Amino acid sequence: xxxxxxxxxxxxxxxxxxxxxxxxxxxxxxxxxxxxxxxxxxxxxxxxxxxxxxxxxxxxxxxxxxxxxxxxxxxxxxxxxxxxxxxxxxxxxxxxxxxxxxxxxxxxxxxxxxxxxxxxxxxxxxxxxxxxxxxxxxxxxxxxxxxxxxxxxxxxxxxxxxxxxxxxxxxxxxxxxxxxxxxxxxxxxxxxxxxxxxxxxxxx
Amino acid sequence: xxxxxxxxxxxxxxxxxxxxxxxxxxxxxxxxxxxxxxxxxxxxxxxxxxxxxxxxxxxxxxxxxxxxxxxxxxxxxxxxxxxxxxxxxxxxx
Numbered sequence: 558x559x560x561x562x563x564x565x566x567x568x569x570x571x572x573x574x575x576x577x578x579x580x581x582x583x584x585x586x587x588x589x590x591x592x593x594x595x596x597x598x599x600x601x602x603x604x605x606x607x608x609x610x611x612x613x614x615x616x617x618x619x620x621x622x623x624x625x626x627x628x629x630x631x632x633x634x635x636x637x638x639x640x641x642x643x644x645x646x647x648x649x650x651x652x653x654x655x656x657x658x659x660x661x662x663x664x665x666x667x668x669x670x671x672x673x674x675x676x677x678x679x680x681x682x683x684x685x686x687x688x689x690x691x692x693x694x695x696x697x698x699x700x701x702x703x704x705x706x707x708x709x710x711x712x713x714x715x716x717x718x719x720x721x722x723x724x725x726x727x728x729x730x731x732x733x734x735x736x737x738x739x740x741x742x743x744x745x746x747x748x749x750x751x752x753x754x755x756x757x758x759x760x761x
Numbered sequence: 762x763x764x765x766x767x768x769x770x771x772x773x774x775x776x777x778x779x780x781x782x783x784x785x786x787x788x789x790x791x792x793x794x795x796x797x798x799x800x801x802x803x804x805x806x807x808x809x810x811x812x813x814x815x816x817x818x819x820x821x822x823x824x825x826x827x828x829x830x831x832x833x834x835x836x837x838x839x840x841x842x843x844x845x846x847x848x849x850x851x852x853x854x
Contacts, residue, residue: 582828583827583831586831589832590832590834590835593832593836593839594835594839597835597836597838597839600839601840601842601843601846602846604843605843605846605847605850609850622787622790626783629783630780630783633776633779633780633783634776636776637772637773637775637776639818640772640775641769641772644768644772737818741814742819744814745810745811745814745815748807749807749811751786752786752804752806752807753807756787756790756799757800757803757804760789760794760800760803761796761797761799761800
């Protein structure tokens with residue numbers, strides 16, 4: 558924590574009182590706590606409604622879990638590149654951090670492209686949001702996740718364009734910490750969505 | 762405290778572990794395990810993945826109690842709220 562306190566002391570004007578807490582990080586965690594309630598609430602209702610209906614039956618069996626698994630692999634890899642970008646920023650290698658950041662955003666775009674193909678296939682087969690309760694949940698939960706991912710991609714691309722070889726390493730490291738925290742959270746949400754919406758309905 | 766070193770090999774190991782857990786969940790479906798067993802495997806693998814992401818990528822291993830509280834409080838709250846709804850589900854006609 559001492560290092561964080563020093564960071565705050567440097568980042569702010571001298572007249573401001575340095576805190577023992579990194580406020581940006583605290584704010585991001587408060588935001589993620591709210592997001593957890595949103596996604597957790599949706600997932601909880603999905604599970605309870607599924608139980609009350611005796612499972613999702615044949616509706617749930619039509620999801621393309623192989624494409625879902627491929628998308629999970631893409632997101633896992635994007636988190637790896639995000640972690641590598643953080644590592645590069647920590648050793649003050651801004652150009653390498655920028656390359657890894659770009660890779661992270663591009664993998665996010667690839668996830669969206671695969672998801673678009675998946676949605677198109679579902680629509681073509683008649684599985685629209687109004688086809689059944691399962692599909693309503695499916696589109697709301699995965700759609701909300703897509704919106705979060707999209708926001709992450711925009712921020713990461715924005716950060717990528719702001720990074721130059723002269724970018725102060727401390728600044729980049731701090732920004733990356735918050736952005737990557739959000740990105741990892743979006744990945745963790747997807748891990749549960751994949752288990753809940755793709756694997757569980759097709760199991761057994 | 763949070764300046765935990767973060768090497769390339771550590772990142773790759775974490776990624777490898779996450780991929781193995783993904784494959785475990787996928788194989789539970791692909792191999793056609795009995796439904797109840799498959800569900801246990803799927804959610805155990807997903808929970809383990811979330812734990813690995815939280816501990817190693819989100820650095821929860823080096824955070825203090827306030828951040829832990831912020832991370833766990835909404836999860837516990839959602840679980841409690843879900844349990845509160847169970848009687849309504851049980852009495853569903």
